[in-house]
Amino acid sequence: MLEKVYPPFIFNEFDRKNKFGLFMDVEKVIYSGVTKFQRIDIFETKAFGKVFTLDGVPMTCELDEFVYHEMISHVPLFLHENPKKVLVIGGGDGGTVREVLKHPSIEKVIMCELDEEVVEATKKYLPNLSYELNNPKVHLVFEDGSKFIKNFNNEFDVIIIDSTDPTEGGGGALYTESFYQDCFKALTENGVFTAQTEEPFIEKEWMIRAYKRISSVFNVAKLYLGFVPEYTPGTWSWTFASKNIDPIKDFNPEKVRNFDKELKYYNEEMHVASFALPNFVKKMIKDI
Amino acid sequence: MLEKVYPPFIFNEFDRKNKFGLFMDVEKVIYSGVTKFQRIDIFETKAFGKVFTLDGVPMTCELDEFVYHEMISHVPLFLHENPKKVLVIGGGDGGTVREVLKHPSIEKVIMCELDEEVVEATKKYLPNLSYELNNPKVHLVFEDGSKFIKNFNNEFDVIIIDSTDPTEGGGGALYTESFYQDCFKALTENGVFTAQTEEPFIEKEWMIRAYKRISSVFNVAKLYLGFVPEYTPGTWSWTFASKNIDPIKDFNPEKVRNFDKELKYYNEEMHVASFALPNFVKKMIKDI
Structure with a gap:
């Protein structure tokens, strides 16, 4: 689902469909895992702090x-x-x-x-x-x-x-x-x-x-x-x-x-x- | 100033500095020109309609x-x-x-x-x-x-x-x-x-x-x-x-x-x- 384009950037299927999105520079991949339901990633980014994504879509982040x-x-x-x-x-x-x-x-x-x-x-x-x-x-x-x-x-x-x-x-x-x-x-x-x-x-x-x-x-x-x-x-x-x-x-x-x-x-x-x-x-x- | 990465996406110096930004899929370059002060581009995008940029930074767009x-x-x-x-x-x-x-x-x-x-x-x-x-x-x-x-x-x-x-x-x-x-x-x-x-x-x-x-x-x-x-x-x-x-x-x-x-x-x-x-x-x- 999430393409392997990080680092440096997070892109996801939602972005591709809508042909726009937020990109964030991934400084570090903190955790990646695949569950029965979805893919989980936790990234460290500069602007948003830690970002938690499900199938590449940001769910929550430290910034906001x-x-x-x-x-x-x-x-x-x-x-x-x-x-x-x-x-x-x-x-x-x-x-x-x-x-x-x-x-x-x-x-x-x-x-x-x-x-x-x-x-x-x-x-x-x-x-x-x-x-x-x-x-x-x-x-x-x-x-x-x-x-x-x-x-x-x-x-x-x-x-x-x-x-x-x-x-x-x-x-x-x-x-x-x-x-x-x-x-x-x-x-x-x-x-x-x-x-x-x-x-x-x-x-x-x-x-x-x-x-x-x-x-x-x-x-x-x-x-x-x-x-x-x-x-x-x-x-x-x-x-x-x-x-x-x-x-x-x-x-x-x-x-x-x-x-x-x-x-x-x-x-x-x-x-x-x-x-x-x-x-x-x-x-x-x-x-x- | 604006790097030649479009199409498909607009990126700019501001984005690079902050390590995040909005990307927009450029469907067509309507106009590009360099004035005494800055670079002007007008793009057609899917999500934002026409987007007017100065030195690659979106100034205005049809969407909002x-x-x-x-x-x-x-x-x-x-x-x-x-x-x-x-x-x-x-x-x-x-x-x-x-x-x-x-x-x-x-x-x-x-x-x-x-x-x-x-x-x-x-x-x-x-x-x-x-x-x-x-x-x-x-x-x-x-x-x-x-x-x-x-x-x-x-x-x-x-x-x-x-x-x-x-x-x-x-x-x-x-x-x-x-x-x-x-x-x-x-x-x-x-x-x-x-x-x-x-x-x-x-x-x-x-x-x-x-x-x-x-x-x-x-x-x-x-x-x-x-x-x-x-x-x-x-x-x-x-x-x-x-x-x-x-x-x-x-x-x-x-x-x-x-x-x-x-x-x-x-x-x-x-x-x-x-x-x-x-x-x-x-x-x-x-x-x-």
Whole structure:
């Protein structure tokens, strides 16, 4: 899948298909391995620090991992009055769990990741991301999240879908309407949900499709955006959804101001600002 | 300067220095020329449409030029009660002038661009950007903006600095404190100023430096951000400045809602949202 062009540069199939991409100079290959599901590589780069790739596609990197992980976690968490039980689907690098556990009310986080070897590699090579995966509040499950979710009914205060990109064609089980319905069912009445939903400039069809499917299942569904350099073209979207919580009307900025953990990206203004959408994005998701 | 590696890809010196960059598959070279100041290339690409480069660095492209041009123009323009006289320094592709002239109160736009051949090339090959450069309200001047600005005192309602990147070392005459002082002098009492000020992830030193210098000259100076895929790493900053106008307190969203021209990015929520800054950016510009 990943061609042997590194060093010096990372290229991948996604880049070739879209005929553009980010290149990064690989200074050192830290780890390479092939699992039952995919190829894992961890590179050292100058501009992005350590970069973790699956099948050659950057999943996370030291330069900006905090943006993605803070935005997928704190946006829903600050919208729940007293989040105790969280389900993370995907999220093998541990960055999302690390952010979730900054909230002192959390009692239990189940992280359901398909590929156990991803967790092994990140525990070993990316400790700044994965260090909370050994926290006793965290329960790791290695199976297909789209099957695992079917076990629950009215169970979780927060569900976070921290998945890889949809694949060509079907897009994968974590992007289907029936999966989102299972998430709805697994969520408590005041529960909150967030999924990563791709980007609006190039591969916009997947963003629109994911948003549309989530909207058709949940009473409230709102797209929000952030700056993530490692995910070309540098703009990323997530979709917040719930049964009755509105991400703006029900947001209490005071809670964020009084938060005593250090955050590098998220703050009370960014919470609100990230739900403001450029006209071309509004149009894209209105026309569906 | 630009190495002959295209087709298939654009690489440039900036990319090599930072050891990362955006690559774009060049489907066709539309125009190449060397002027007294720089090398111009216009490429056809799949993902970004037509791309205009100076010394191999993308300046503007069809995919997302509207983001940069709307954000550098409408943010200051909507903050002036009745803008009539505008100075654009740089802006050779014409995109900024196109946006400025959407405001019906405008009587005169002076565009001061260093390189006449840039304007000739964009008039010929990028008509969607440059079509307003022939508008009788527009006066083109081809000289060094840092010298031209010295001719004016209390003259312009709006000044927009649409410059190329600072160069290694000095950074160029359009990034000096004395240039910003000349802009301050050339601005009317209720005048508004915006400059492009680079990005906060990789080459952040220039963003901090430009912001710092502008802040030291103007009474009000506020950084704002937007999504610009073509400018790696995809996040871009501008700095708004004025003698007394605040970009949030003095903003009237009603004016934007009643605007009858089509805008693809800018709207009243994006105006406010773009001034919200992530914690790491706040910290960067506070520590100066």
